[in-house]
Amino acid sequence: MRTIRKWLAAALFLSCAFSFLIWSPSQAQTQPDSDIAVVAHPDMPVSELSLDEVRRVFLGERQYWNAKLPVVLLIRAPVARERDVVLRVIYQMTETQFKQYWIAKIFRAETASAPKIVYSNDVEYNLVTALPGAIGFMDARDAARAKLKVVRVDGLLPGERGYPLH
Amino acid sequence: MHRHMLLVVALILAAGTAWGQAPSTPSEGESTKDLLERIDKLEKRVVELEARLGPTAAAPSTAPMVSPAQNPTVVEQAPGMEHAQAPNSAEQQATIQEAETHYPNLAIRGFADVDFSATNQPGPVSGFNPGVSSGFNLGQFDLHLASSLSKKITYFAEVTFNAQPTGYTLEVERSIIRYDYDDYFKLSFGRYHTPISYWNTAFHHGTWLQTTIARPEMVKIGGVFIPVHFVGLLTEGNIPSGGLHLAYEVGLGNGRGSILSRAGDAGDVNNNRAWLVNVFARPAKFYGFQVGGSFYKDEITLPTGENIREWIASTHVIWTKETPEFLAEFANSHHQDLLTGQTFNTPAFYVQFAYRLPWLGRVLKPYYRYDYIQPPPGEPVLSETRYQGSTLGLRYDISNFAAFKAEYRNFQRLSSEPRVNGAFFQTSFTF
Numbered sequence: 376m377r378t379i380r381k382w383l384a385a386a387l388f389l390s391c392a393f394s395f396l397i398w399s400p401s402q403a404q405t406q407p408d409s410d411i412a413v414v415a416h417p418d419m420p421v422s423e424l425s426l427d428e429v430r431r432v433f434l435g436e437r438q439y440w441n442a443k444l445p446v447v448l449l450i451r452a453p454v455a456r457e458r459d460v461v462l463r464v465i466y467q468m469t470e471t472q473f474k475q476y477w478i479a480k481i482f483r484a485e486t487a488s489a490p491k492i493v494y495s496n497d498v499e500y501n502l503v504t505a506l507p508g509a510i511g512f513m514d515a516r517d518a519a520r521a522k523l524k525v526v527r528v529d530g531l532l533p534g535e536r537g538y539p540l541h
Numbered sequence: 542m543h544r545h546m547l548l549v550v551a552l553i554l555a556a557g558t559a560w561g562q563a564p565s566t567p568s569e570g571e572s573t574k575d576l577l578e579r580i581d582k583l584e585k586r587v588v589e590l591e592a593r594l595g596p597t598a599a600a601p602s603t604a605p606m607v608s609p610a611q612n613p614t615v616v617e618q619a620p621g622m623e624h625a626q627a628p629n630s631a632e633q634q635a636t637i638q639e640a641e642t643h644y645p646n647l648a649i650r651g652f653a654d655v656d657f658s659a660t661n662q663p664g665p666v667s668g669f670n671p672g673v674s675s676g677f678n679l680g681q682f683d684l685h686l687a688s689s690l691s692k693k694i695t696y697f698a699e700v701t702f703n704a705q706p707t708g709y710t711l712e713v714e715r716s717i718i719r720y721d722y723d724d725y726f727k728l729s730f731g732r733y734h735t736p737i738s739y740w741n742t743a744f745h746h747g748t749w750l751q752t753t754i755a756r757p758e759m760v761k762i763g764g765v766f767i768p769v770h771f772v773g774l775l776t777e778g779n780i781p782s783g784g785l786h787l788a789y790e791v792g793l794g795n796g797r798g799s800i801l802s803r804a805g806d807a808g809d810v811n812n813n814r815a816w817l818v819n820v821f822a823r824p825a826k827f828y829g830f831q832v833g834g835s836f837y838k839d840e841i842t843l844p845t846g847e848n849i850r851e852w853i854a855s856t857h858v859i860w861t862k863e864t865p866e867f868l869a870e871f872a873n874s875h876h877q878d879l880l881t882g883q884t885f886n887t888p889a890f891y892v893q894f895a896y897r898l899p900w901l902g903r904v905l906k907p908y909y910r911y912d913y914i915q916p917p918p919g920e921p922v923l924s925e926t927r928y929q930g931s932t933l934g935l936r937y938d939i940s941n942f943a944a945f946k947a948e949y950r951n952f953q954r955l956s957s958e959p960r961v962n963g964a965f966f967q968t969s970f971t972f
Contacts (some may be wrong), residue, residue: 438721439780467829467862469903482745487688487697
């Protein structure tokens with residue numbers, strides 16, 4: 376009996392330890408029910424945008440916050456839930472259409488570069504706080520925990536009734 | 542940070558051992574006690590080390606980055622984000638440096654296509670050599686270059702390599718240096734695709750980007766209905782207009798060269814500069830919709846020495862969503878012979894429908910286009926441009942960056958020429 380308990384204890388310990396080892400912010404981001412926050416550099420001179428304005432910014436039609444501050448777009452890499460929501464709600468495009476859109480946009484000489492691809496919330500945090508003019512998306516709970524500047528969309532914050540990005 | 546990790550490890554260990562403890566034996570209780578003592582010692586050791594390293598190691602210096610007023614939903618910091626809140630490590634600094642824009646940052650993208658066509662009419666009437674009615678054709682090999690020279694200065698270029706009977710010709714299609722003041726004023730100089738046609742500035746020479754195999758007749762490369770290229774300066778930007786989202790382009794340049802299909806790259810052929818105005822709207826409420834119009838004025842000097850005043854007015858209505866896709870452009874070219882005062886109006890338009898089918902992974906897009914150009918008799922510049930024809934085709938996107946296209950075309954150029962029926966195939970791609 377004691378041997379069985381020891382084995383069970385060892386198994387529980389190993390599973391806890393393994394869970395701890397593989398736990399990372401990226402795994403913590405899988406929160407399918409939460410809203411997606413628009414996060415921005417702390418010094419960005421905008422704290423509220425309409426959904427149309429967010430779309431214009433992320434379509435590259437608005438490229439400057441003001442004459443001295445260009446917009447720096449951050450987009451999560453494929454598979455991230457933030458990207459799925461952004462493509463569905465903001466761009467209203469499939470993954471293929473999104474890629475083609477930016478190829479065409481650069482080809483038309485409308486912009487010199489596509490959005491920067493971000494592979495984790497950690498990197499998103501680092502870039503959005505380090506790059507002036509940066510704007511991106513993050514799971515609202517992670518954004519709040521990281522104390523990032525969250526931009527209101529249509530006057531609403533994530534979690535409020537009618538917030539469009541979810 | 543380390544202390545927190547140790548506490549978590551200790552909790553896991555304690556949970557694991559405690560789970561197996563009841564009812565505990567004296568030896569297991571001693572083991573647990575030993576373990577806890579070791580954890581205490583390690584915790585003390587961590588505190589000592591943190592004290593030696595100073596306050597920066599004990600508390601990540603992120604406080605200045607946070608504005609509580611901007612974070613009404615702030616909750617306690619999650620352990621997982623702790624790592625992100627200390628962007629001081631070499632790795633994080635490297636990530637940031639890598640993401641920062643460095644100048645110049647040249648990026649090159651290419652487009653190419655290979656075509657096959659077969660028609661019922663041999664020879665030049667179908668676009669072939671005399672006596673030939675089918676064959677392969679290497680389309681344009683197109684390279685696009687984009688480079689930011691600074692935060693506000695960008696250079697764009699497009700060059701094509703074109704197959705000719707004696708080899709390849711290299712053509713600088715676009716070469717533009719642009720200074721951005723803000724979204725409302727951007728000034729550029731160089732060689733452009735004249736922005737008086739939606740197609741001319743939306744797809745350029747990238748056949749992969751366009752749904753169909755070929756450009757509409759009114760904006761075809763090498764055509765003369767509109768001046769496809771423009772050398773000079775261009776100002777462009779958004780117009781404050783609320784949800785209408787207006788934008789403008791105003792240009793001044795050389796206009797057509799001595800060869801009418803070419804811009805005056807090496808200098809104007811007369812002392813009259815061409816100018817253009819293009820205004821379009823992308824209303825916020827109709828995402829994917831664009832409507833616009835433009836005017837272009839120039840004075841053409843024909844090889845015969847005749848001077849012709851040229852006014853081109855055009856308009857376009859576009860729906861870029863692919864379910865459906867709708868492109869329509871209309872233009873009127875007004876020419877006035879400055880010697881005789883005689884005037885000529887040549888209307889031209891195309892209407893194109895396409896629909897991305899929802900099946901088979903959305904890789905199929907059937908389309909139809911009708912092209913029309915009708916110059917009046919005696920037109921001094923556009924007499925050879927008559928064209929009426931239909932195009933029915935299917936685009937198959939093999940991958941995100943390559944496509945097959947197959948078309949049936951029925952068209953007639955000059956009324957004295959026979960009607961042509963033909964099958965056209967293309968594989969186009971970007972790389």
